[in-house]
Amino acid sequence: MGEVLGPLREGTPRQTGPYEVLARLGAGGMGEVFLARDTSQDGIFVAVKTVRRDVAGDPAFRDRFRREIRVAGLVSSPHAAAPVGGDADAEVPWLATAYVPGPSLSQAVRRGGALPVATVRAVGAGVALALADLHAAGVLHRDLKPGNVMLSVDGPRLIDFGIARSNTATTMTATGVMVGTPAFMSPEHVAGARRVTAASDVFCLGSLLCYAATGEDPFGDGPLAAVLYRVSQAEADLERVPEELRELVSACLSLDPADRPTPERLAELLGADAGRRFPWPEGVRDHIGEYGTELAQLVASGGPLLEVAPVTGPVVTPAVPGLHSVPTLGPVSAPAAPAPRRRRGRILAAALALVVAAGGLGTYLLWPESEAKEPKAPPQAAPPAAPRIAGVDDRGLADASGVVPQNASQRPAGWKPWQAKLSAPAHGCSAGEKALVCRMTDGRYEALDPASGKRLWGAKVDSETPPESYMSERVVYFVARDSTRPTVHHGNVVLVTGRKLQVRDARTGAVRWEKPALGPQYMWDTRPLVGDGVVFAATEVADDFSSDQVALTAYSLADGKELWTKGLTNSVISNAERRAYEPVAYAKGIVYALSQGGLVAYDGKTGTLLGEADPAARECLDIKVLGGSGYCTSYDRTRNAKVQLHALDARTLAARASAPSPLTSVAPAAVGPTAVVTASGKEVAVLDPRTGRTLVSHPVKAAPAGLDQAVSSPLLAGDQVVYADFSSLYTVRLGADGKPAGLKVTPVPGAPGARAAEEYRVPGFGEVVSKQVRAPEVLPVGGIAYIVYDKGAVASVELPE
CATH class of the missing domain: 1.10.510.10 (Transferase(Phosphotransferase) domain 1)
Incomplete structure (x- = not known):
């Protein structure tokens, strides 16, 4: 015992940032690496790299270490140990990543x-x-x-x-x-x-x-x-x-x-x-299993692994027993000096899960084809954790598929259910680990803390156009013209206001950089996109304000450096051709945009044109990307707005074999590997993507007579379909094969309930959007659903297990 985890030397700090130091993992030329536990989230273990004090005294080294933390923060991959925090300015600088x-x-x-x-x-x-x-x-x-x-x-x-x-x-x-x-x-x-x-x-x-x-x-x-x-x-x-x-x-x-x-x-x-x-091979499985076993024994000990000084007299048991005082896993239910029962139980369960997953105790539960060394078949191990998401909005992630993985490690530290109120009606929001950010109908932005709902910052309208006005084909909508939806991406918020693309700090709202850009062009659902360290936004060609020509421009997220730009339109756009020419999705290194000729796909790093939409899909305005396919919907306005769903190659946008016939005439809200979800004002349905058959359909709850409400666009949050109305959160759990279970209804504290409709039309002039009854938005992150209602009420509730 002790090959994996080493004892802490005398004088080793027992706390680094928010992490409780448990054992020593190793050392390098610049410092040491420790196993630590997140004190705010039971069962979350990290590897913390610390820097020697003599090295930390060098300002140049701190600058390099600060860069290391920043670079680590750019990394988001299920195949790399995820960075979870760091502080180059601490007395002892540190960087934490997920423990493997x-x-x-x-x-x-x-x-x-x-x-x-x-x-x-x-x-x-x-x-x-x-x-x-x-x-x-x-x-x-x-x-x-x-x-x-x-x-x-x-x-x-x-x-x-x-x-x-x-x-x-x-x-x-x-x-x-x-x-x-x-x-x-x-x-x-x-x-x-x-x-x-x-x-x-x-x-x-x-x-x-x-x-x-x-x-x-x-x-x-x-x-x-x-x-x-x-x-x-x-x-x-x-x-x-x-x-x-x-x-x-x-x-x-x-x-x-x-x-x-x-x-x-x-x-x-x-x-x-x-x-x-x-x-x-079996030998490596055994080796991996030893790590889980030692971790479980350490947790069972109730304290960190301490170095025991040699003694010449009778051996005295240390006040806080270390790993060596728990020689086997057998007696873990009765260790000396136990931690508080409820918290320790959860941590021990998590550690035992690691042992099970890693093949500890000689039984390889993730490899049932192996010969088990125990006579009884154990339960199946849990699947690997879902990837961490950068941020979510009403379309889901940047791929717009509506599929949003749920990783419990993204739940904010100290989170409890909360309610809040924005200072004006909400009109497009995005959420991540760091912030929940909403645009309001007057064009301002407000950010809330995901853990508590407290206001973090606000940003005023910076526009040459008077607030509360948006001209679109002879109709004036009363909403700020020059502010787009925000996009939360890890620690950044990206938005366009006053013809300026801005990247802001998600926690403080401080502007990191800004560039010229176009705000909403046709309607107000537009937003910038972010993927793999690149920001994509609609821009105006050559600052020619006499021209309607629109371009797609890519900027480095880190510093705003322009990487490439491509034209999306010709210089002349007729009223019949007016669209929101802008980026609409990003997936696997490819950015998709709407051009005057239809959807186009570019390499996100170089701007190389990869493909243009098949002629049959030329009327598609957006796309949902899943795996190697993209799905877009067109409407035949000459025949009762008939819907047609097109399956396209995700790289070239060439037509693929058509979907089962029931699917070809639907407009999906979410497209997952085992389920397609559709929504209308009357029902939310789950369809089998292989056959097109409706697996389950749940009617939308009608508002009482004389009152109005609306239903959010459903998303696939982990293994659940999630949506909300003005009173409740609705979830439908899906099995591994996509087979749905029953509908679960969870009342939302602080939900406004159905209400009487206001008169939002100005006869002969336009509409006041802030008075309309508009659908709420459900933004699921880390097993938490943030529900934002049109008048500005916000609630944060846990997704049902």
């Missing part, structure tokens, strides 16, 4: 030898997908080696972005200074830090694959200068690499970076398949 209960690839190979080909393929595919996510966020890893790949029960996790940097940042290493680990460098590393590119990470991945498949470094050993020379010439010894992997590894180790495959292509070649159980 398992050994590193280096530890696993040293202990058990080379991995089977199937495992090498799966590990390589997982790391390649992690690199794809990093590169899409504008981040280079620059130190990809076996020690920075952790092995969890469901696959590898990339860690340690200590020398990673944003590819838009100024390099912080001098020319000629090498960064990385010599045996796992690329030729560009040897040439100098400024030469390192995304292709350099792929070269390092090739070396890692060679190591995993052979147990040896690809460039041999010997004097450092000799190793570096072989790296610089890409002279790798691949003789022992299995033949079925040799060509692929060789491609990664090409001397010319242009000849190396991209991470996305590499994942395809390796056969990435998230649907299969991870093919760990």
Whole structure:
């Protein structure tokens, strides 16, 4: 015992930021890494990297560490250890990431030898997908080696972005200074830090694959200068690499970076398949299981793992027993010095779940094909945690599919159900971990704290157009013209007001940067999009105010640098062609926009045109992206507004095989892998995407006579259909096959209830939007539903389990 978790030395701080330090995981040149527990969320464990005090006294180092925290915050990948916090200005600077209960690839190979080909393929595919996510966020890893790949029960996790940097940042290493680990460098590393590119990470991945498949470094050993020379010439010894992997590894180790495959292509070649159980050999499964076992024993001890000084007399049990005082998992129900019963029970349950998931106690519950060492079949292990989402609005995520994964770790610390009131009627909101932000009908913005509902900040209208007016085809709608819906993206809020695209701090509202942009062009549902470190917005071509020409422009989220711009319209737009020409969805590196000729798809990083909508789908105004397909709806206005659903290739927008006939005539609110959800003023229905058959239909609750209400657009929040009216939250749980259970009705405290309609039309002039009865919005994040009503009432409730 103790191979995994080390005891805390005397004098080690027991608290770092919001985390209780439990045990020592390791040390490096700059400091130590500890296992810690989130004191605000039971069962959440993190790895906290701290910096030595003598190093922390160097202001230049703090600047570098601050950059490391910022770069880590850009990373969002299910294949990398998620960053959860950091503070470069603390007395002892620290950075926390999700704890991965398992050994590193280096530890696993040293202990058990080379991995089977199937495992090498799966590990390589997982790391390649992690690199794809990093590169899409504008981040280079620059130190990809076996020690920075952790092995969890469901696959590898990339860690340690200590020398990673944003590819838009100024390099912080001098020319000629090498960064990385010599045996796992690329030729560009040897040439100098400024030469390192995304292709350099792929070269390092090739070396890692060679190591995993052979147990040896690809460039041999010997004097450092000799190793570096072989790296610089890409002279790798691949003789022992299995033949079925040799060509692929060789491609990664090409001397010319242009000849190396991209991470996305590499994942395809390796056969990435998230649907299969991870093919760990038994020895690695045992190794992973040991981590879960030690964690459970530590939690069972009721305190941190402490270093016990040697004694010459009788052994005295420490006041807070450590790991060594709990030699087996058997007596965990009766440890000495227990923590408070309810809280400790939840933590122990979470730790035991890790043991179960990781194969502790010798029973591999995630691999039922293995021979169990216990006679009784245990319950099936829980699936891996859902990915963390950047933010959600009425369409769901940036892909507009309406599918919103729910990850419990995104629940705000200290959250309790709350109610609040905005200062004006709400007119489009977005929510994330950091803030709930709403635009109001007068064009102002207000941000609320997701944990408490308290007001964080407000932003006034900055517009040349008088407030409360919006001209659209001879009808004046009384709503602020120049303010778009906000988009919350992690710690940022992106919006357009007064013809200025702004990126604001989600917690303070401070403007980080702004650029010229167009506000709502046709109606007021427009919003900027954010994906993989890039902001997409509608802009005016060449500042020609006499022209109606609209463009799509991409900016770096980090600093506002313009990356590319593409025209969406010609200079002349007839009234019949007026549309909201703007970005409408983003998924897997592709941004979709509405142009004068219909939907178009661009590469998000380069602006390369990938495809234009099939002619049959030319009338589609938006798109929902799911996997390799995009779904859009067109209306034949000449025949009673007939609806037609089109299935398009997500990359080229070419027509795909048509959906089952019942689906071709619906306008879906959400499109998931096992369910399509539709909504009307009369019912919300769940359809089978394979057959088009209606699985269940629930009528919308009618308002009492003389009163009005509306129903929100439904979303697929985790495994539930979620929507709300003016009194209640409605949820329908879906099974793994999409089969729906019954409707659950949860009253919403503070909901306004149905109300008498106001006169919102101004005869012969227009409409006052703030007086209309408009649908609420449901924004689900981390198992919490934020419900915003049209008059400004806001409620935060827990989604039913």
